[in-house]
Amino acid sequence: MDAAVIEPSEKIEEIEIRLLLEALYVRYHYDFRNYAMASVKRRLRQAREQMGFSTISALQERVLHDEAMLPRLLGYLTVQVSEMFRDPGYFRAIREKVVPHLKTYPSLKIWIAGCSGGEELYSLAILFREEGLEDRTIFYATDINQDALRIAEAGVYDLDRIQHFTENHRMSGGKSSLSDYYTADYGRVSFDKTLRERVVFSDHSLVTDAVFGEMHLISCRNVMIYFDRPLQDRAVGLFRDSLTRKGFLGIGAKESLRFCSHADSFKEFVREEKIYQSTAK
Template identity: 75%
Template sequence: MSAVVRDGVEDLEIGLLLEALFRRYHYDFRSYARASIKRRLVQARDQLGFSSISALQDSLLHEPTTLSRLLGYLTVQVSEMFRDPSYFRALREKVLPHLRTYPSLKVWVAGCSHGEELYSLAILFREEGLEERTIFYATDINPAALQAAEAGVYPLDQVKKFTANHQKSGGRSSLSDYYTADYGRAIFDKSLRSRVVFSDHSLVTDAVFGEMHLISCRNVLIYFDRALQDRAIGLLRDSLARKGFLGLGSKESLRFSAHAAAFLEFSREDKIYQRQDA
């Protein structure tokens, strides 16, 4: 079989598997950037020991345990606490002075992965005296990621990087105040999640579920195609309170979105936007 024909067959297999995943389990990856999805599915096929994408699909349909294993490859779980410290410094110095004027706050971490960004925001809000008036919503489509986020346990060798990021973000305390070290792990204080709601939510298929003052959705949209990006940005817009804030990842932008006119560039260099009045 020629390489061109083989690639064509593989692309067909991928399309069928994504359709099966949606119809069987209601996880919709059909509009994710295809090159990225293909790379991750090929990795899953090889590392999970299947001879083809079709064999992986067969297992997915008939062996429900395959789903959780596959989701680990399809959802990106790479993050760190206070990632891109300048973003958190901008929140601290530019956004929180606005949020401080509200008697109560709602913050949504969309695509929370293993929770690093959630704990970063919880610590930031505690340091700035806003934690007690804030409810945090942490959502992801991967149940295993949500479970890890709720546990708040990270390899101790990552904490040096977390600590440096925290200080660069303008941290007002020591990160060590918020965790205990045990057998090579950093276990973050459960009080940091006392005001957190963990929930399954998909930007692809689910609807608005609240009115937020701040939404942090970073390094999620880059994995969507243009149509799905517009769908997600529309959902994020509709989830924001009047003059609410939206934070995106360093490689993400609203510039070419159909919903760009609904936002002001509040801090261009830090990819923080503010919803405009209707």
């Protein structure tokens, strides 16, 4: 919409949103200022309505003075929608194309960036167990949302999601039954705690934090789609600097490195599944 025809109330709301994002950064060090504004606006409107505030300013006042409100707001601002073996072709490509390369290393570090509730983490942990790589692998599962990290670490999901998870696992080339990895009780399933014995759960922001290790595979899917272009560039630069020589990067189906300033540091490895290999270093 042309700025000249934006309604006064919309202009005020935009000012309120920018002030709230600045306040979150200054007060709590969570930086959403360079997230795609249309997405942020939609989520904050939903938060304001569902949390019972008449204006974004009223929401800001409460969050600034009541730390207990922060996790609730983060639940709206961070996307926590995932599933196990989401886009099975991606996991099949890792199994069939990437794993043969990873098997040449004596030890492996895998980073799941923006791990949400842990579905992708457990997908990769199961895949690596099935391919005989689990014992030589350390997984790093990171997110900016502490509540999401707690869910990931618990590894407990609603039973009604398991049928879909199971079908995805089968389509990804699974070599066992998904039921081998969980127990069901009272409408919930708990994934085997041995799947997270080699997992490091950590709070990490792609917006503000730095490189923390050399990784052989980074999987960051459906996260950068919510960033603006400069922030996408920052994240991809962080991945480039975090990968070993010839390490792999997997991104979401609707994401691309094509227009990224760091695109020359990667080559397409499995084009249709958005898996890239580092050419840097």
